[in-house]
Amino acid sequence: MAILIKGGTVVTAEGERRADVLIEGERIAAVGPALDTPAGARVIDAGGAYVMPGGIDPHTHMELPFMGTTTSEDFFTGTSAAVAGGTTTIIDFAIPNPGQSLLEAYRSWRGWAEKAVADYTFHVAVTWWSEKVGEEMGVLCRDHGVNSFKHFMAYKGAIMADDEVLVNSFRRAAELGALCTVHAENGELVVQLQRQIYESGVTGPEGHPQSRPPMVEGEAAHRATRLAEALNVPVYIVHNSCIEALDAITRARLAGQIVFGEVLAQHLVIDDSVYYQRDWNAAAHYVMSPPFRSKEHQAALWRGLQAGMLHTTATDHCCFCTEQKRMGFGDFRKIPNGTGGVEDRMAVLWTHGVRTGKLSPSEFVAATSTNAARIFNLYPHKGTISAGADADVVIWDPDGTRIISKDTHHQNIDFNIYEGMSCTGIPAVTLSRGRVVWQNGQLDVVRGAGRYVDRPCFAPFWASQNTRNVSRKPVKVER
Numbered sequence: 001m002a003i004l005i006k007g008g009t010v011v012t013a014e015g016e017r018r019a020d021v022l023i024e025g026e027r028i029a030a031v032g033p034a035l036d037t038p039a040g041a042r043v044i045d046a047g048g049a050y051v052m053p054g055g056i057d058p059h060t061h062m063e064l065p066f067m068g069t070t071t072s073e074d075f076f077t078g079t080s081a082a083v084a085g086g087t088t089t090i091i092d093f094a095i096p097n098p099g100q101s102l103l104e105a106y107r108s109w110r111g112w113a114e115k116a117v118a119d120y121t122f123h124v125a126v127t128w129w130s131e132k133v134g135e136e137m138g139v140l141c142r143d144h145g146v147n148s149f150k151h152f153m154a155y156k157g158a159i160m161a162d163d164e165v166l167v168n169s170f171r172r173a174a175e176l177g178a179l180c181t182v183h184a185e186n187g188e189l190v191v192q193l194q195r196q197i198y199e200s201g202v203t204g205p206e207g208h209p210q211s212r213p214p215m216v217e218g219e220a221a222h223r224a225t226r227l228a229e230a231l232n233v234p235v236y237i238v239h240n241s242c243i244e245a246l247d248a249i250t251r252a253r254l255a256g257q258i259v260f261g262e263v264l265a266q267h268l269v270i271d272d273s274v275y276y277q278r279d280w281n282a283a284a285h286y287v288m289s290p291p292f293r294s295k296e297h298q299a300a301l302w303r304g305l306q307a308g309m310l311h312t313t314a315t316d317h318c319c320f321c322t323e324q325k326r327m328g329f330g331d332f333r334k335i336p337n338g339t340g341g342v343e344d345r346m347a348v349l350w351t352h353g354v355r356t357g358k359l360s361p362s363e364f365v366a367a368t369s370t371n372a373a374r375i376f377n378l379y380p381h382k383g384t385i386s387a388g389a390d391a392d393v394v395i396w397d398p399d400g401t402r403i404i405s406k407d408t409h410h411q412n413i414d415f416n417i418y419e420g421m422s423c424t425g426i427p428a429v430t431l432s433r434g435r436v437v438w439q440n441g442q443l444d445v446v447r448g449a450g451r452y453v454d455r456p457c458f459a460p461f462w463a464s465q466n467t468r469n470v471s472r473k474p475v476k477v478e479r
Contacts, residue, residue: 002029002038003434008046008395010385011361012053013370021051023391026433030387044436046395049428052365053383054088054392055346056372059238059262059314062092063112066318067336068327073319073412076115078342080445081410083437085343086427088118088392089382089453090317091372093150095125095159102126102136106144116450118432119392121378123181125150126169127159134172141176145454147377148236149173153220154185154289166227174233177460179376181236184220184245185212185290194333205283206275207332209291217290218244225252225259234258236375239316241267241290243300250309260375261310263301265345266417268313269352271295274417284325285415287335288316302358311371313349317342319413340411344404344418350396350425377455391434400426410443 005021010031020035021028037043062078064071073081075092082090092113096105102124113120124140126133126149140146149169151161161169173180193211202210221237225248228235240246240261252259272294274286286292304310318338328335341348346368353359359367373383381390404418430438437445 002041003044003431004035004037004041005044005046005051005393005395008049008051010051011365012384012386013362013366015362021385021393023393023431023434026391028385028387028389028391028393031385044395044429050361050396050398051385052394052396053369053385053389054394054430054432055086055368056089056091056378056382057082057087057314057317057342057345058091058312058372058376059316060090060092060342061316061318061338062090064093064095064318066338067334069320069324069336071319071338072321072324073317073340074115075113075120076117076447077410077412078317079116079118079120079450080443081343083118083430083432083445084410084427084443086346086394086396086430087342088394088430088432089378090118090120090342091376092120092122093125094122095150096127098128098159102133103139106140106146110452113450113452115447117437117445117447118450119453120450121453121455122146123148123150125152125159126161126165127152129165129168134168137169137172137178138176141178141457145456147177147455147457148179148181150181150183152183153224154183154187154190156187156191160187163227166224167231170227170231170233174231175460177457179234179236179458180228181238182224183239184217184224184237186216186220189216189219198331198333203330203332204280205287205332205335208287208335209272209275212289212291214242214244214293214297217242218248221245221248225249225257228259229255229257234260236260236262238262239264239267239290239314240301240304240310242293242297246300246304246309250304253309260312261304262312262314263305263310264316264341265313265348266315266339266341267292268298268301269348270417271298280329281322281325284328284335285322286339286417287325287328287332287337288318288339289337305367306358311367311375313345313367315341315345319411321414339417340413341417343409343411344416347402347423347426348418348421350398351423355424377458378453382453391431393431394427395429396425397428398425400424400428402426
């Protein structure tokens with residue numbers, strides 16, 4: 001059955017206009033003023049509302065085995081919560097253990113994700129190196145629509161990629177036309193600081209931010225961008241939380257590098273005071289990496305987003321319930337790292353970004369959807385409202401209100417880091433591939449309705465484009 005969305009203001013990354021949107025099947029068929037209503041079509045009145053592309057969260061962790069446990073959110077509950085918040089596509093992570101086949105890990109995550117209610121795709125992590133890893137990167141690109149590879153510069157002794165792994169993986173990605181994504185924290189420095197702080201008698205959640213100060217993140221971001229510069233590969237730095245990381249991205253971009261920056265919605269609005277609550281459980285709820293920073297860092301991150309040095313907003317949605325967090329009671333180093341927010345990202349960003357004048361509606365769409373679609377080669381099927389695009393659509397009520405609470409959210413976690421926050425600007429209707437999955441505060445989802453989305457690699461042109469590469473033209477001296 002066709003659906004006609006009438007009377008709304010269509011917002012894309014390029015601008016706004018009054019237009020109707022006709023959906024036929026899983027695609028947008030037409031966008032324009034006063035469209036005719038096809039016989040038998042369902043009409044949705046969008047008067048007074050914005051009609052926007054569904055959100056894309058480029059950084060989630062559903063069903064992740066991590067730090068001795070597994071995240072509480074699976075792909076069914078996680079994508080259900082996502083569509084309730086206006087997000088219709090997630091990019092999750094397949095993370096092999098060191099020594100494990102990348103393809104084996106990828107197949108495991110594909111199997112877990114079959115229960116998703118909305119579309120999904122994967123970054124694949126490179127946690128070790130051999131010729132086999134390089135070969136499997138090629139297979140993932142060629143046969144499985146993977147065009148991005150994740151590198152954890154933290155978590156020593158587990159999934160951390162050292163410089164040898166980074167250099168080999170970056171070089172292989174350049175050959176394939178793939179994008180390198182990086183969790184930028186100096187893993188060795190984190191381990192040393194954790195030991196020092198724990199042995200000084202600081203054992204509670206407050207030890208977490210103290211062991212991961214901004215320079216730990218800034219050093220790694222700087223090193224990642226420098227390695228990418230030397231190897232002529234584009235790099236995407238995830239969850240930037242501090243001035244030092246933002247400075248590394250800004251330096252690289254001003255030097256002409258292809259570097260992208262991601263910021264989490266929670267890093268824009270929550271500060272490090274949360275770790276110093278007297279209630280251990282409450283403080284532990286906020287343990288994630290990188291940690292929350294002081295307000296000066298928040299202000300800088302907003303400026304980075306406004307100036308185009310940070311391009312996407314994500315959540316790093318990685319849920320551990322209170323009892324899981326208590327695995328680290330008495331030793332902050334053992335608290336599972338992660339927070340939620342896939343349901344809350346867009347409302348939080350609208351409330352604190354658009355309504356405060358920091359972002360325009362078009363900039364909001366770019367930061368929550370279009371930029372991710374463009375960076376990860378999902379555009380124009382995702383990230384826009386145009387004929388031929390997937391019918392992933394959000395009808396956004398700019399005056400609708402919601403008070404965020406664990407008691408009413410759809411995320412499978414027993415707390416919410418935004419608990420009690422009042423948001424103005426919420427999704428009234430969410431459509432995933434032309435099907436209404438959220439309306440009037442109610443979910444109507446189908447287990448397994450989500451589809452895996454291929455993301456083709458880019459042409460491997462990096463080396464020919466960047467004249468700064470120190471090894472671009474080897475010179476031999478005849479003697």
